[in-house]
Amino acid sequence: MNGDLAVLFQLAVNGVVAGTLYIPSALGFALIYSTARFFHFAHGSVFLCALYAAFILSQRGVSFAIGPGLVLVMLLMAVVAALVGLLMELIVYRPLRALHATNEVLMVASVGLFILVNNSLVLAFGKDAKALSGAEIVGFNVGPLRLTGLSFATLVTGLICFVIVSQFLARTRAGKSLRAYGLNPRLAETLGLSGTRLVALSFIIGSALLGPAAVLAGLQQGVSPSVGLPFVLVAAIAMIVGGVGSVPGAAAGAILIGVVQNVGIWRASSQWQDALAFAVLFAFLIVRPRGFFGEKQRAVEV
């Protein structure tokens, strides 16, 4: 293989790995958005809470080496994230909804939550980047490609999250209710589904997905308060690019962004990664505003 092409191929594979890291958060964001119908910016704060919870564990001597132990840590972080997300819903969003808040009001409140939580974390832990201990990176070659144990763990985790969410939505009663409520809240409530409960459920599941993502992101990029915003933005872009209301769409969007960001390094400098993610977004908004697999027509809001 030509040397330049080999680099490109390696970058594309790195991109797929980076993209699978975005899958859980994109799925979570999409799940919450299609149920609660507002932009939950504080999704990024939930992610940060799980990230710092992992940091506390690592300071207490918990090993983050790749293995069965890491699975336990991820599950624990999923519980932490689910609790934080549920608390936001119960303390802020649900009372606001009871006061007849519009989606815009909820979004402004979520921006407030985002600012509040992120800066509380800065007060508690400082602004500087920290590392999760015990993360040794073992590289190995697969044909001409160089991979690490961490990238394998990322791929497997992303895949498992995707399978769990899509099976949950397709097969379980709760998952079907969530989809029904997302498609037509009023009809679903008329048929006896509880909107309040379903929204809370979407916050629990959508936030829990951030737990494993936070552990992996912490191992890859370290722990710092500034990673929350890019993470939630990529999740939002992945959802829009993939098409609102589509699980495979959100996953495909996440991978596409990862690939574009990484392949971009081939010719542009890495400083332009964020700009590249948004370039994808703009291209989609202009050419195909409903994304890869978007609903043909969004449910009309009465």
Added chain:
Amino acid sequence: MDYLFSVTITACIFITLAVSLNLVVGYTGMFSVAHAAFYGIGSYTAALLALRLHMGVAGAIIGGALLAGLVGFLISLPSLRLKGDYLVVGSFGSQVVISGIFLNADAVTNGALGVRNIPPPVLAGLVLDRTGAFVLPAAIMACLAVVVVWRLTSSPFGRVLRAIREDEIVTQAAGKNVVAFKVTAFVTGAIFAAIAGAFYAYYVSYISPDSFTIDTSLSVLIMVILGGSASVLGSVAGAILLVVVPEVLRFVGIPSTLIGPGQQVILGALIILFMFIRREGIIPEGARWPRVKWWPGDHDGAARAS
């Protein structure tokens, strides 16, 4: 004294930004988080025109305003087809891309180091090189923004903007060119932000990408929302509140490392609180001066109460 001057000038800059963003967010209902991008475009263009091409004040400011208007126009065409939530992400994208240009296009913007030694402006033969000299121009700029936005929004043009905010389809059905109105509002907002930016460049004589990030956009948006969306006086109040209160906190004796995030924590809590108890902001849309009841049984007050 210089300290008071500088707080006043900063407040005037943010009043200009908040009032012009209110035209976009409050009156027209387009939730944009890209205002700092236009602020930055105006700032960088004016600074570079003055520094590299030795242009005068008027030329530099008009150049900045024109470029920001053009960029605003180009961004608005695809973005304004988007509804509500999508527009937020779209404008977020514009902001991030433009911030990226400020930070990374080293050849033009000098990257993270910023642009230094912007020459002091010369107005009618006077060189403005002291802080105090900028107070009057700043006040004039803020007043201009307030008056223009106030007149625009109380004209038939403003009524159409509010109609678009309430129901786009009905406005379209009534024969109004919704896209043209939205683009006009957006570009007007961008131009005022650019003027504020050009002024800022002259005032501080050194600009860097840090001043024009998403954080600045969010601060201005918060000024608009806390002040009262679709309320010119509200934006003025919001801007003054968010500029002056942090300055006051500085004197209370909080350690300086905690002050930045500490302020932000309070701000975040304040936003949530406002969403609960006073969604319409400090000075709501359509608010009038409170009527003073001069004596019991004031017939005017009684008439209003009934």
